[in-house]
Amino acid sequence: MEWKTKISNFTEEESTIRGFDHENLIGKISFSSMIYLLLKGRMPNENESKLLDAIFVSCIDHGIAPPSIISARSVASGGNSLNSSVAAGIMALGDYHGGAIEDAAKLFSSTLDVSNLVKKYLDKKIRLPGFGHKIYKESDPRTKKLFALAQELGLAGKYSEIAFQVENEIFKQKGKKFCLNVDGMIAALVLDLGFNYTTGKIFFIISRTPGICAHVHEEITEEKPFRRLKINQTKYIGN
Numbered sequence: 001m002e003w004k005t006k007i008s009n010f011t012e013e014e015s016t017i018r019g020f021d022h023e024n025l026i027g028k029i030s031f032s033s034m035i036y037l038l039l040k041g042r043m044p045n046e047n048e049s050k051l052l053d054a055i056f057v058s059c060i061d062h063g064i065a066p067p068s069i070i071s072a073r074s075v076a077s078g079g080n081s082l083n084s085s086v087a088a089g090i091m092a093l094g095d096y097h098g099g100a101i102e103d104a105a106k107l108f109s110s111t112l113d114v115s116n117l118v119k120k121y122l123d124k125k126i127r128l129p130g131f132g133h134k135i136y137k138e139s140d141p142r143t144k145k146l147f148a149l150a151q152e153l154g155l156a157g158k159y160s161e162i163a164f165q166v167e168n169e170i171f172k173q174k175g176k177k178f179c180l181n182v183d184g185m186i187a188a189l190v191l192d193l194g195f196n197y198t199t200g201k202i203f204f205i206i207s208r209t210p211g212i213c214a215h216v217h218e219e220i221t222e223e224k225p226f227r228r229l230k231i232n233q234t235k236y237i238g239n
């Protein structure tokens with residue numbers, strides 16, 4: 001059985017990624033442009049590359065508290081390798097943390113009737129992916145910044161519009177603000193950039209992995225091993 005790929009070809013005669021000579025790209029294009037080429041199969045223009053770069057910067061780190069960083073640092077603290085600890089951090093990304101990009105992008109790409117869609121979710125008490133935040137209640141500052149840049153670059157399109165319509169509709173129907181969070185904004189922007197919703201999780205994994213690496217390295221080199229919760233941070237509640 002053959003393993004086929006359209007992505008790259010590395011033989012003695014040629015080293016190509018999406019048809020471009022790999023060596024010729026080194027030192028010529030940015031890391032974000034390379035990722036765009038790898039995922040999309042064509043070279044981005046200058047504005048597309050700028051926006052993708054900003055997306056990666058926007059969620060590279062968000063402090064020590066989120067599940068991915070706590071998981072990664074806990075695994076490192078138990079005495080495991082950097083590789084295993086980083087992998088543990090990535091494995092903690094899920095539907096409520098980073099993974100919401102795919103679900104939100106699927107939602108935005110299939111939405112014709114925003115009002116009905118929001119009603120369906122709220123009636124069934126299902127959380128709308130890409131909305132709400134533990135810290136940011138009124139608005140997510142990363143969303144604001146990304147949207148402003150996308151507008152400036154002429155890349156904010158119909159999916160960004162749908163995303164903000166959903167935000168307004170949730171407020172209208174629920175009477176409470178659930179802001180378009182950075183996952184939701186990225187979901188809309190990657191659709192506006194022409195990516196399929198199925199690529200959604202990839203953008204968060206690529207962005208947050210350097211952050212996870214930095215935290216794991218700090219844990220291994222600067223902290224004592226075997227972190228555990230203090231007794232006053234735990235509570236036995238019986239059965």
Ligand SMILES: CC(C)(COP(=O)(O)OP(=O)(O)OC[C@H]1O[C@@H](n2cnc3c(N)ncnc32)[C@H](O)[C@@H]1OP(=O)(O)O)[C@@H](O)C(=O)NCCC(=O)NCCS
Pocket residue numbers: 095096097098100125126127128129130131132133134178181182183184
């Ligand atoms: C991010 C998130 C976990 C923050 O939650 P929170 O502000 O701590 O809110 P809670 O988990 O305490 O939920 C409070 C109420 O708001 C509701 N709620 C929270 N986010 C909601 C959403 N996106 N859509 C609809 N309802 C939502 C909860 O169902 C809950 O309702 P209830 O009181 O009737 O049970 C939550 O908003 C969420 O799950 N969002 C969707 C996933 C997502 O986009 N994650 C990426 C985060 S950057």
